[in-house]
Amino acid sequence: MSWLPSLHADTPEEGYEIAIKLSRMAVKKTQPDDNARDRMRPDYANNADSLTQVSLVVATNFQTVAKANEYWKT
Secondary structure, eight states: OOSOOOOOOSSHHHHHHHHHHHHHHHHHHHSOOHHHHHHHHHHHHTOHHHHHHHHHHHHHHHHHHHHHTGGGOO
């Protein structure tokens, strides 16, 4: 099974979870070395600017998911 079988979400909350998944997978695919990611995590986990950037990436992905779900209109 694909790690992302669909962008379909029944609710905005489900859509947000998909957006987070998209964001996390982008990091994993960009840096596939688990050990490297683990070594870098403390650097960004304790940096307000890095955390703000993460929020921006998730927000961008959430816009994509929302658009794909026609903003949850029936």
